[in-house]
Amino acid sequence: MSAFAAIGKSARRVEGREKVTGTATYVADVHPRGAACARLVLSPYAHARIKSVELSAALQVPGVIAAFSGKDIGGAEILAIDEVYFAGEAVAVVVGETEAAAEDGADAVQVDYEPLPVVSDPIAAMKPDSPLTRAAQGESHDDAGAHGAAVGGAGTGRPKPRNVNQMVEFQRGDLAKGFAEADVVLEDTYRVARVHQGYMETQGSVAERAPGGGFTVWTTTQAAFGARDETAKFLGIPAHEVNVIPTQVGGGFGGKFVLVEPLAAALARRVRRPVRVILDRTQDFLVSHPAPGAVIRMKMGAKKDGTLTALEAELVFDAGCAPGAPTGIAALLLGGTYRCPNLDIVGYEVLTHKVSPGAYRAPGAPQAYYALESHMSRLADQLGLDPIEFRLKNAAKEGDIRPDGRPWPRIGLIECLEAARAHPMWRDRKKLGADEGVGVAVGGWGGGTEPATGGCRVNPDGSLTVQVGSVDITGVNTTFALIAAEVFGLPVEQVQIATNDTDHAPYAGASGGSKTTYTVGAAVLAAAQEARSQVIEMAADRLEAAPSDLDIADGRVFVKGAPNRGVTIGELARLANRFGSRYKPLHGQGRAAVHTASPGFAVQLCQTKVDRGSGMPRITGYVAVQDVGRALNPAEVIGQIRGGAVQGIGRALFEAMEHDEGGQLANATLADYTMPTAADIPDIEVVLIEVPSELGPFGAKGVGEPPAVPGAAAVVNAVEAAVGVRVKNVPIKPEVILDALEEGGKR
Amino acid sequence: MAKEKTIRVKVNGSERRATVEVRRNLADFLREDLELTGTHLGCEHGVCGACTVLVDGEAVRSCLMLAVQAEGHEVTTVEGLTTPDGEPGPLQQAFWDNHGMQCGFCTPGMICATAALLRENPHPTAEQIRERLSGNLCRCTGYQDIIASVLAAAAEDK
Ligand code: FES
Ligand code: FES
Numbered sequence: 001m002s003a004f005a006a007i008g009k010s011a012r013r014v015e016g017r018e019k020v021t022g023t024a025t026y027v028a029d030v031h032p033r034g035a036a037c038a039r040l041v042l043s044p045y046a047h048a049r050i051k052s053v054e055l056s057a058a059l060q061v062p063g064v065i066a067a068f069s070g071k072d073i074g075g076a077e078i079l080a081i082d083e084v085y086f087a088g089e090a091v092a093v094v095v096g097e098t099e100a101a102a103e104d105g106a107d108a109v110q111v112d113y114e115p116l117p118v119v120s121d122p123i124a125a126m127k128p129d130s131p132l133t134r135a136a137q138g139e140s141h142d143d144a145g146a147h148g149a150a151v152g153g154a155g156t157g158r159p160k161p162r163n164v165n166q167m168v169e170f171q172r173g174d175l176a177k178g179f180a181e182a183d184v185v186l187e188d189t190y191r192v193a194r195v196h197q198g199y200m201e202t203q204g205s206v207a208e209r210a211p212g213g214g215f216t217v218w219t220t221t222q223a224a225f226g227a228r229d230e231t232a233k234f235l236g237i238p239a240h241e242v243n244v245i246p247t248q249v250g251g252g253f254g255g256k257f258v259l260v261e262p263l264a265a266a267l268a269r270r271v272r273r274p275v276r277v278i279l280d281r282t283q284d285f286l287v288s289h290p291a292p293g294a295v296i297r298m299k300m301g302a303k304k305d306g307t308l309t310a311l312e313a314e315l316v317f318d319a320g321c322a323p324g325a326p327t328g329i330a331a332l333l334l335g336g337t338y339r340c341p342n343l344d345i346v347g348y349e350v351l352t353h354k355v356s357p358g359a360y361r362a363p364g365a366p367q368a369y370y371a372l373e374s375h376m377s378r379l380a381d382q383l384g385l386d387p388i389e390f391r392l393k394n395a396a397k398e399g400d401i402r403p404d405g406r407p408w409p410r411i412g413l414i415e416c417l418e419a420a421r422a423h424p425m426w427r428d429r430k431k432l433g434a435d436e437g438v439g440v441a442v443g444g445w446g447g448g449t450e451p452a453t454g455g456c457r458v459n460p461d462g463s464l465t466v467q468v469g470s471v472d473i474t475g476v477n478t479t480f481a482l483i484a485a486e487v488f489g490l491p492v493e494q495v496q497i498a499t500n501d502t503d504h505a506p507y508a509g510a511s512g513g514s515k516t517t518y519t520v521g522a523a524v525l526a527a528a529q530e531a532r533s534q535v536i537e538m539a540a541d542r543l544e545a546a547p548s549d550l551d552i553a554d555g556r557v558f559v560k561g562a563p564n565r566g567v568t569i570g571e572l573a574r575l576a577n578r579f580g581s582r583y584k585p586l587h588g589q590g591r592a593a594v595h596t597a598s599p600g601f602a603v604q605l606c607q608t609k610v611d612r613g614s615g616m617p618r619i620t621g622y623v624a625v626q627d628v629g630r631a632l633n634p635a636e637v638i639g640q641i642r643g644g645a646v647q648g649i650g651r652a653l654f655e656a657m658e659h660d661e662g663g664q665l666a667n668a669t670l671a672d673y674t675m676p677t678a679a680d681i682p683d684i685e686v687v688l689i690e691v692p693s694e695l696g697p698f699g700a701k702g703v704g705e706p707p708a709v710p711g712a713a714a715v716v717n718a719v720e721a722a723v724g725v726r727v728k729n730v731p732i733k734p735e736v737i738l739d740a741l742e743e744g745g746k747r
Numbered sequence: 748m749a750k751e752k753t754i755r756v757k758v759n760g761s762e763r764r765a766t767v768e769v770r771r772n773l774a775d776f777l778r779e780d781l782e783l784t785g786t787h788l789g790c791e792h793g794v795c796g797a798c799t800v801l802v803d804g805e806a807v808r809s810c811l812m813l814a815v816q817a818e819g820h821e822v823t824t825v826e827g828l829t830t831p832d833g834e835p836g837p838l839q840q841a842f843w844d845n846h847g848m849q850c851g852f853c854t855p856g857m858i859c860a861t862a863a864l865l866r867e868n869p870h871p872t873a874e875q876i877r878e879r880l881s882g883n884l885c886r887c888t889g890y891q892d893i894i895a896s897v898l899a900a901a902a903e904d905k
Contacts, residue, residue, distance in 0.1 A: 010846075012843055012844055012846060013843065013846070013848070015851075016842075016843040016848070017835060017843065018851075019843075019848050019851030019854050020825075020835050020839035020840070020842050020843045020848065020851075020854060020858065021785070021825065021826065021828075021829050021833070021835055021839055022783070022784070022785015022786070022824065022825035022826045022855045023785065023826070024785075024851055025784070026784075026787065026852065028778075028784075028787075028788065029778075029784035031779075100768075100770075197886075198886050199850070199852075199886055200787075200789045200795060200797055200850070200852040200853050200884060200885070200886050200887075201787070201789065201850070201852045202789070248850070248851060248852075249850060250787070250789075250850050250851070250852030251849075251850045251852060251886050251887055252850075253886070280791060281789070281790045281791065281792065473849075473850060474849050474850070474887065475849060635846045635892075636846065636849075639846050639849060639887075639888055639889070639891075639892050640849070640887075642888065642889030642890075642891050642892075643849065643886070643887045643888050643889045644889075645889060646889040646890070647886070669790065669792055669794070670789070670790040670792060670794040670795050670884070671790075671792060671793075671794045675884055675886065677880075677881040677882070677883075677884065677890075678876070678877040678878075678880045678881050678883070678885075678890040678893070678894065679877045679878050679881035680881075681877075681889060681890055681891075683873075683891055684889055684891060
């Protein structure tokens with residue numbers, strides 16, 4: 001492809017000015033005149049019958065305006081009515097003049113509960129004598145559609161254990177024969193903790209009645225249209241009567257779709273005032289939807305030469321109290337990354353008394369790859385093979401069949417592995433000192449799709465305004481500006497991005513699933529191309545030239561070979577925006593429904609030194625290799641990859657939502673839920689691989705999710721390389737390493 | 748009812764007088780009473796650093812300080828670090844130019860913490876920056892571009 005004017009050159013954030021000067025508006029900054037504040041009352045029990053909710057004391061608190069139980073507000077989706085299914089489920093809400101009044105009011109609400117039996121651990125929940133969770137019923141609203149992976153798989157008549165909502169099964173070949181052919185068979189079980197997205201801005205929404213009827217909702221969401229639809233549905237009004245104004249999103253990572261929007265609007269309706277529902281950190285930890293924990297049993301067989309012969313896996317995902325765990329996605333990735341003729345994978349989505357999980361950066365993939373990549377490195381060890389060579393020997397490529405029968409499109413897994421193999425960190429790993437080692441792990445993501453529209457208006461000053469309905473969470477607006485700038489050959493500063501509210505925006509799906517650039521970007525590209533054709537057509541008329549003889553550069557349309565004959569884009573727009581003009585306004589619209597995903601792969605190398613005193617691994621170096629198709633804005637792509645890698649490292653070293661047997665979350669503060677700080681993380685070298693997608697704009701693939709996938713396995717594989725201790729459960733407990741070292745787990 | 752007190756604080760160069768509840772923290776005072784919403788709240792617990800502001804030039808977590816404790820002191824928020832006409836100041840410019848933010852939620856706290864750091868140590872090493880900013884959480888960037896922004900700001904300021 002020829003050189004690009006704008007694409008591939010790092011551009012700083014279009015919205016950077018507001019973010020660095022403190023003028024960006026996040027949801028907690030929205031204060032409509034006369035706004036009241038709401039505070040949730042949360043259940044202390046993980047499972048209980050609500051006998052009564054007594055609000056009168058709360059209503060006596062000075063400054064309290066109103067208080068509602070679930071029954072009053074009507075809708076168990078936002079406030080429990082008869083029964084609570086997790087500790088932290090909201091049972092009532094108090095509205096006050098101030099945050100403090102609402103909080104005092106919430107403390108005064110008296111709820112009478114009858115505690116019921118609790119099961120918190122998914123393995124215990126599958127036992128025949130376990131307490132029953134919420135009846136395992138209803139179809140799963142797996143995020144697979146949004147995230148672009150299939151679920152399902154044919155049933156084989158395996159019994160469905162207690163509290164299992166959904167099972168997925170994938171089979172191929174003859175498992176017993178596969179294991180019989182193997183020279184080495186390895187079986188083990190891995191556990192991955194439930195973790196939180198950890199966005200720095202907690203969730204919240206502000207709602208008010210709109211003057212013309214309906215409601216206006218400001219919210220921190222990745223999915224403005226989704227939030228609109230859910231809010232309208234809850235209120236029982238048509239979708240067009242809700243206008244969602246997406247604010248800046250202080251981090252989402254999959255965690256911010258719809259949460260308190262319907263409640264905020266319902267309260268604004270009841271108290272006839274604007275209402276702010278801003279969660280504090282502890283409430284956010286308790287009521288939002290984190291990433292599920294998983295227990296994964298793996299059994300794999302391979303021949304001496306490294307050929308995989310059989311893969312058996314049993315995945316147990318802890319879905320909390322409602323369906324939605326990404327079991328199918330996990331099973332597909334786990335069984336599809338390496339070629340293996342004989343497969344048997346079963347996934348169980350188990351209900352327990354915890355909040356139901358939502359999406360978090362590549363839902364299901366970090367769990368699956370943690371188990372798979374731990375196992376792959378151990379198998380390589382037992383076979384006496386280099387871990388990267390072993391992976392390369394089996395790595396899937398275009399045309400290989402995934403567990404659900406679909407072939408892989410062109411993917412960059414092999415290119416990523418080769419780049420990791422060539423990296424000095426890998427080549428020189430044997431030269432490291434005592435207690436230091438390098439681990440490798442792969443991670444992948446199927447990539448999502450969703451239709452989208454975009455607009456591109458040509459302005460009288462010669463600039464472009466791109467209109468979208470998607471929310472910018474990690475720099476996509478800047479990428480859209482680059483795309484439009486590229487089409488027109490304009491500097492990126494000449495493009496403004498308008499993220500519109502749902503009353504005004506062209507439709508776009510959620511910003512999630514690593515698909516915003518891939519799909520909304522495609523719509524923006526089409527819109528800019530259409531606007532460009534309009535500009536050319538109008539210029540042809542003005543210059544009395546054939547459109548094919550015209551070109552655009554530096555904001556001017558001119559006749560090829562006669563650059564003096566030209567007209568600026570601004571002049572054309574002025575003419576088209578004039579009273580009595582015979583030209584139509586210059587405004588391109590683009591629509592896209594890319595429905596074939598472009599999967600992305602990442603390979604990460606972790607170098608770690610284990611401290612023999614504390615057992616704690618310290619990350620001393622890190623390399624993140626990723627196939628991004630094409631890096632439209634390299635600086636931001638690299639930044640997003642680093643951020644993802646650090647989330648993976650967080651899973652390895654620190655992060656776990658700790659529930660006790662009674663289902664209580666023990667660490668619902670940022671002091672107790674530890675996330676990586678600047679001092680825990682070394683510089684991360686990013687290696688970009690560009691295997692262009694045929695469908696993404698300029699070859700781009702989704703970038704956001706793959707880098708968050710390999711981290712946990714890369715770290716534990718590095719620990720084994722450093723001190724010979726195999727960690728099976730993440731986050732790593734340093735005591736586990738210490739004990740193993742004491743028991744002679746030396747090299 | 749909660750007790751109130753009248754305080755005088757210099758905020759971003761202007762003398763402010765206000766009557767506040769004694770239990771009101773500095774962050775809420777800045778955000779709600781003065782409408783300086785650039786100061787963000789990520790935990791209200793002293794852990795995340797998003798609420799960092801400068802009090803007499805020192806980095807302070809405004810969620811942990813009471814508004815009444817600021818009486819007689821000079822408070823600078825991220826809004827106070829712009830140029831006099833409201834354009835990004837040098838530190839802010841360095842964060843913008845060096846991709847030192849993604850979602851931007853941690854950014855005001857990072858910038859204020861950096862201002863305090865560079866005041867004490869105008870030319871820190873990357874390692875010193877990592878150590879000093881370890882009380883400011885960022886979930887998006889993996890920190891590296893933030894460190895680069897601080898280094899760039901320090902290099903500007905010869
Ligand atoms: S809000 Fe003050 S430290 Fe987190
Ligand atoms: S940029 Fe999002 S938390 Fe730092």
